[in-house]
Amino acid sequence: MHLKALLVTLAAAAASADWNTKDYMKREHSLTRPYQGTGTTIPFWDLVGHTMVTPKQVRITPDEQSRSGAIWNSVACSSRNWELQIEFKIHGKGKDLFGDGLAIWYVRDRMITGPVFGNMDYFTGLAVILDTYSNHNGIHNHQHPYISAMVNNGTLHYDHDRDGTHTQVAGCEGRFRNLDRDTHIAVRYENDVLTVSTDLDGKSAWKECFSVKGVLLPTGYYFGVSATTGDLSDNHDLLSVKMYELDYLDDPNNQEDRSKIVPSAELFEPPREHIEDPKPSLSGIKIFLLLMVGSIALIACVVMGIMFYQKHQEKTRKRFY
Numbered sequence: 004m005h006l007k008a009l010l011v012t013l014a015a016a017a018a019s020a021d022w023n024t025k026d027y028m029k030r031e032h033s034l035t036r037p038y039q040g041t042g043t044t045i046p047f048w049d050l051v052g053h054t055m056v057t058p059k060q061v062r063i064t065p066d067e068q069s070r071s072g073a074i075w076n077s078v079a080c081s082s083r084n085w086e087l088q089i090e091f092k093i094h095g096k097g098k099d100l101f102g103d104g105l106a107i108w109y110v111r112d113r114m115i116t117g118p119v120f121g122n123m124d125y126f127t128g129l130a131v132i133l134d135t136y137s138n139h140n141g142i143h144n145h146q147h148p149y150i151s152a153m154v155n156n157g158t159l160h161y162d163h164d165r166d167g168t169h170t171q172v173a174g175c176e177g178r179f180r181n182l183d184r185d186t187h188i189a190v191r192y193e194n195d196v197l198t199v200s201t202d203l204d205g206k207s208a209w210k211e212c213f214s215v216k217g218v219l220l221p222t223g224y225y226f227g228v229s230a231t232t233g234d235l236s237d238n239h240d241l242l243s244v245k246m247y248e249l250d251y252l253d254d255p256n257n258q259e260d261r262s263k264i265v266p267s268a269e270l271f272e273p274p275r276e277h278i279e280d281p282k283p284s285l286s287g288i289k290i291f292l293l294l295m296v297g298s299i300a301l302i303a304c305v306v307m308g309i310m311f312y313q314k315h316q317e318k319t320r321k322r323f324y
């Protein structure tokens with residue numbers, strides 16, 4: 004096929020793919036300027052805690068100690084496949100010390116405050132965490148700020164002391180703090196694949212942070228963004244949320260009832276603290292030692308046997324002479 008013909012075919016395929024998707028921004032799950040509708044409320048969104056809305060941004064926490072806030076979508080998501088594109092800004096006075104971070108949620112329960120970046124612990128659903136402060140005293144196999152995802156069925160505890168590494172599905176480093184340019188993150192959930200990408204370099208291009216297969220999330224959960232400060236602080240600003248539905252209209256999978264699915268992830272990243280590999284080599288040494296002791300015992304037996312035989316021979320010789 005000629006290159007031109009190929010390009011035309013590809014363009015036609017791309018165009019028809021566009022036709023088959025409902026790939027457009029869903030207003031009821033999105034948050035764009037101007038935020039306020041009539042009065043002081045934001046259509047489709049509810050505020051929690053210290054969150055303040057200004058014409059420029061939704062400030063989830065100011066750069067002050069012990070602040071906590073969230074903004075929650077009030078409409079449950081009925082799409083099976085979706086992408087959330089979030090523009091945010093995390094900035095503050097702190098040069099070396101700042102925190103704690105921001106979290107993006109797709110969860111069953113909304114509007115509940117708690118210790119996980121302003122949201123409840125033992126949550127049910129997905130968290131994408133932009134952790135600016137490393138609580139862990141030891142060494143991680145990554146630097147902070149750090150982006151990670153956690154899938155929870157309500158039984159897992161988010162462990163701040165380990166910065167969530169024990170329960171994370173995947174993660175990547177990302178320098179997203181105190182930048183002059185716009186910073187964006189995309190959370191894409193399509194065909195049970197969770198992909199998180201960032202646009203932090205001002206290039207208007209997505210860079211993959213991680214992509215994980217086998218992530219099960221039901222429909223009917225709520226989107227939210229929360230943040231918290233403690234002894235350390237930062238401004239955690241949300242500028243926009245854009246939700247795109249990725250469901251194909253003629254996809255037979257869309258007939259499946261996904262509302263009863265229990266959130267789960269096939270893969271969990273093995274936490275660094277649990278990687279202890281001297282055990283196999285220890286048992287190797289044990290086997291070697293056992294073999295050596297065995298061989299020595301065997302040699303000793305043989306030597307003793309020979310000595311006994313020689314003595315016995317001597318005795319019999321003595322008897323005959």
Ligand SMILES: [Ca+2]
Pocket residue numbers: 103134135136137138163166
């Ligand atoms: Ca942390």
